[in-house]
Each structure stands twice: as C-alpha cells, then as structure tokens.
Amino acid sequence: MSDTTARKIIKVLMISLTLPMKSVYPQLLDGKALAQRIQDQLKAEVERLKSTYGRPPGLAVLMVGDHPASAAYVRNKERACTKVGIASFGQHFPADVSQSEIEQTIDRLNQDPNVDGILLQLPVPAHLNAVYLLHKIDPDKDVDGLHPLNLGRLLRGERGLQSCTPAGVMRLLREYRIDLKGKNAVVVGRSILVGKPIALMLLEADATVTIAHSRTKNLAELTRQADILIAAVGRPNLITADQVKPNAIVIDVGINRVIDAQGKSRLVGDVDFDAVREMSQFITPVPGGVGPMTVTMLLQNTVFSYTRTHS
Ligand SMILES: NC(=O)c1ccc[n+]([C@@H]2O[C@H](COP(=O)([O-])OP(=O)(O)OC[C@H]3O[C@@H](n4cnc5c(N)ncnc54)[C@H](OP(=O)(O)O)[C@@H]3O)[C@@H](O)[C@H]2O)c1
Numbered sequence: 281m282s283d284t285t286a287r288k289i290i291k292v293l294m295i296s297l298t299l300p301m302k303s304v305y306p307q308l309l310d311g312k313a314l315a316q317r318i319q320d321q322l323k324a325e326v327e328r329l330k331s332t333y334g335r336p337p338g339l340a341v342l343m344v345g346d347h348p349a350s351a352a353y354v355r356n357k358e359r360a361c362t363k364v365g366i367a368s369f370g371q372h373f374p375a376d377v378s379q380s381e382i383e384q385t386i387d388r389l390n391q392d393p394n395v396d397g398i399l400l401q402l403p404v405p406a407h408l409n410a411v412y413l414l415h416k417i418d419p420d421k422d423v424d425g426l427h428p429l430n431l432g433r434l435l436r437g438e439r440g441l442q443s444c445t446p447a448g449v450m451r452l453l454r455e456y457r458i459d460l461k462g463k464n465a466v467v468v469g470r471s472i473l474v475g476k477p478i479a480l481m482l483l484e485a486d487a488t489v490t491i492a493h494s495r496t497k498n499l500a501e502l503t504r505q506a507d508i509l510i511a512a513v514g515r516p517n518l519i520t521a522d523q524v525k526p527n528a529i530v531i532d533v534g535i536n537r538v539i540d541a542q543g544k545s546r547l548v549g550d551v552d553f554d555a556v557r558e559m560s561q562f563i564t565p566v567p568g569g570v571g572p573m574t575v576t577m578l579l580q581n582t583v584f585s586y587t588r589t590h591s
Pocket residue numbers: 445468469470471472473474475492493494495496499512513514515518533534535536570571572574575
C-alpha cells in the first residue's frame with residue numbers, strides 16, 4: 281500500500297470516527313413516522329372489519345364551546361378518523377350548553393350500536409362537571425381511558441382502554457426498543473390525563489418512577505438523575521440542558537404556542553429542544569413527537585373497542 285493510499289484511509293477513518301457524535305447521535309423519536317405506519321395498518325384492518333361485520337368502527341368526539349386549541353385537536357382527530365375509515369359521530373355544543381344536555385347525548389351514544397368510542401374533549405367550561413360527564417361514558421366506549429374503571433384497570437396492570445397520550449409515549453419507547461427495566465424515570469406533571477397514567481405505565485414496565493409537580497422542591501436535582509425524562513407540564517423551556525442527565529431519553533409531551541423572534545407563532549414543547557438534543561440519547565420533537573401518537577392511539581382504541589364488541 282502506498283503512503284498516499286494509507287494517508288487517505290487514515291483520513292477517512294478519522295473523519296468517520298468524529299462523525300457519529302453529530303450525525304447519528306442523538307436520535308429523534310419520530311412519532312409522526314410511527315403514527316403514519318400504525319394508521320396505514322389500521323386502515324387495512326378497518327377495511328377488513330367493515331367487510332366482515334358490515335359497518336365501520338365509530339367514534340364520537342364531543343366538544344363544548346369554541347376554544348381554538350380544542351377545535352384544532354378535534355379537527356385533527358376527525359380528519360384522522362376519515363383517513364383510516366372510522367365513522368365520526370361527533371357533536372359540538374355551544375359554550376353555554378347545560379350539563380343535562382351533554383349527559384343525554386352521552387346516554388344516547390352509550391346505547392348507539394354504531395358508536396364504539398366516545399371522547400369528551402377537555403377542558404369543558406367551568407359550569408359543567410367534567411368528572412361526572414366522564415363517569416357517564418360507558419367504560420367499554422371510553423377511548424380516552426379516563427373512566428374510573430379504566431383508570432383502576434391501569435392501576436392494577438390489567439388490560440383495558442388506556443389514556444391515549446401515555447399509551448402513545450409507551451408505544452414510541454417500545455418501537456425504539458428502549459429498555460425501561462430498572463431505569464430511573466422522572467415524570468414532570470401529575471395530571472390525570474398525562475402525568476399519572478404515564479407514571480403507572482412506566483412502573484408496570486419495571487422502571488423506578490418519580491413524579492414531580494409544581495410543589496416539587498429541587499426539580500433539577502431529580503431530573504438530572506433521570507435515565508428517562510418525561511415533561512408533561514405546559515411551560516415552554518421549563519427543562520433546560522443543565523437539568524438533563526447526559527445520554528438521557530427525553531420525552532416532551534408539552535404543547536405550547538409561542539411567538540418567535542420573527543413574530544411568528546409556532547408550537548414548542550416543555551424542553552429547550554436545541555440545547556437538550558445535543559446531550560440526550562433520544563428525544564421527541566415538538567411537533568412531530570408525542571402529538572401524532574396521541575391521535576393514533578385514539579384510533580387504535582376505537583378499533584380495539586369495536587373488535588371487542590364483535591368477538
Ligand atoms: N402531545 C399531546 O398529545 C398532548 C396531550 C395532552 C396534553 N399535552 C400537553 O401536555 C402539557 C401538560 O398537559 P396536562 O393536561 O397534563 O396539563 P395540566 O393538567 O395543566 O397539568 C400540568 C402539570 O404540570 C405541573 N406543573 C406546573 N408547573 C410546574 C412546574 N413549574 N414544575 C413542575 N411541574 C409543574 C402541575 O403541577 P400541579 O399538579 O402541582 O399543579 C400539573 O401536574 C400541556 O402542554 C398540554 O398541552 C399534549
């Protein structure tokens with residue numbers, strides 16, 4: 281081998297040794313791509329079910345008032361239903377609708393054999409009792425997993441309809457073969473919609489789980505010990521790079537609308553993405569991480585509920 285060739289080989293080796301840090305590491309947990317793959321599978325499954333049983337699965341999304349973020353979420357959900365062939369039975373109520381009118385609608389949908397899933401888009405206006413409305417939904421049609429029976433099943437580690445965002449996070453972690461056994465998981469946020477059910481699911485997967493919230497003292501000390509860090513708060517840049525353990529797996533559930541330096545409105549999570557991605561092993565982008573998985577788990581829960589009815 282000539283000197284020139286040897287020098288070229290050494291140069292290529294040196295370049296390739298320095299490259300991985302920037303080009304391969306860290307990896308994005310691509311919720312958008314995974315959601316698309318699952319939706320393609322669901323579409324084929326829905327077609328098969330329709331030809332076998334004569335009707336498509338049906339989902340009713342109930343929305344009260346015209347909160348712009350909720351309206352966008354509901355539109356997304358209904359669009360996703362159309363894409364995979366799930367029939368929509370949604371109803372949009374004015375902001376001053378009475379509790380009894382929504383209860384009657386839920387009763388009717390509970391009885392409707394064409395409806396497999398019912399979801400009440402939260403939050404609802406303050407004059408409504410959201411907890412009671414959630415209790416009214418038939419647990420077998422509770423595709424948001426918020427009925428006490430389904431939350432109880434989750435607590436016991438039993439199979440049942442599970443809250444969509446936490447289920448989507450777990451699915452994403454499984455897809456990337458992230459081993460959770462014995463890992464330190466810190467969940468920031470303790471809502472019944474996201475924080476608590478994610479913590480239970482991580483516990484079920486044998487992680488050692490800590491839940492933090494607005495009264496937690498020394499949050500950074502806890503987050504710095506996290507092999508798996510889940511941020512589910514709703515505050516842009518709450519989690520900065522100095523609060524994250526090098527090589528951690530970071531799941532950003534937060535969705536916050538901010539105005540950037542150019543005066544443009546954009547969505548960001550709870551994590552300072554640009555800084556944290558440099559030192560984490562895996563990280564979810566916002567948008568394109570957990571959000572698409574949430575919608576997809578809703579579709580999956582609706583199909584699950586349908587197949588259970590027909591089994
Ligand atoms: N990607 C998705 O598909 C998806 C789905 C659902 C929600 N989200 C987003 O996820 C975020 C959380 O949603 P959520 O429904 O769980 O919100 P939430 O009900 O408002 O709960 C927020 C949680 O964050 C805690 N918290 C507030 N400030 C904190 C602080 N400075 N330090 C530590 N913890 C703090 C609160 O603690 P306390 O309990 O002490 O008040 C609470 O437990 C929001 O941005 C929401 O838009 C995204």
